[in-house]
Amino acid sequence: METVNKELSFEEGIEHLERIVRELEQKEVPLEQALNLFRQGIELVQNCNNQLDYAEKQMQILLENPNGELEVRPADFPVEG
Template identity: 45%
Template sequence: MQEKQKELTFEEALARLEVVVKQLEDGQLPLEESLALYAEGIELVKVCNHKLDNAEEHIRVLLADDKGELMLKELQQAKGEG
């Protein structure tokens, strides 16, 4: 995964992915450019999936205590980080 894409927010990665998909769907690019865009799109999908996995893990950490109140437990470092 490219360093620049690791730094993207979910929203930025998704917006760029939408642009890539539109360019590929247009079908006006030479083969080499299409392949490069396709590869970029795959990396953007990985970024989005990683961000969504982390968000899902954070949501799962919210637990109800015995009074029915929500509390946030400390997360272990996410897989693949650090």
């Protein structure tokens, strides 16, 4: 029974999750294998959600003003065109 690597990047986790979904969509997957893949998928979703939560907290820290209040600032991305 394979376990999910907790050190996967967010992108790697999503790619692994997509592979699991493709495999589960095949009609020939035995029940035991399908249950194992489903469990791995749940672990990947939880891992990716944890990474998103952490990223959100980091953004809040970066956006906090000196008074401890969150500021909404416009993103300063270069416009391509």
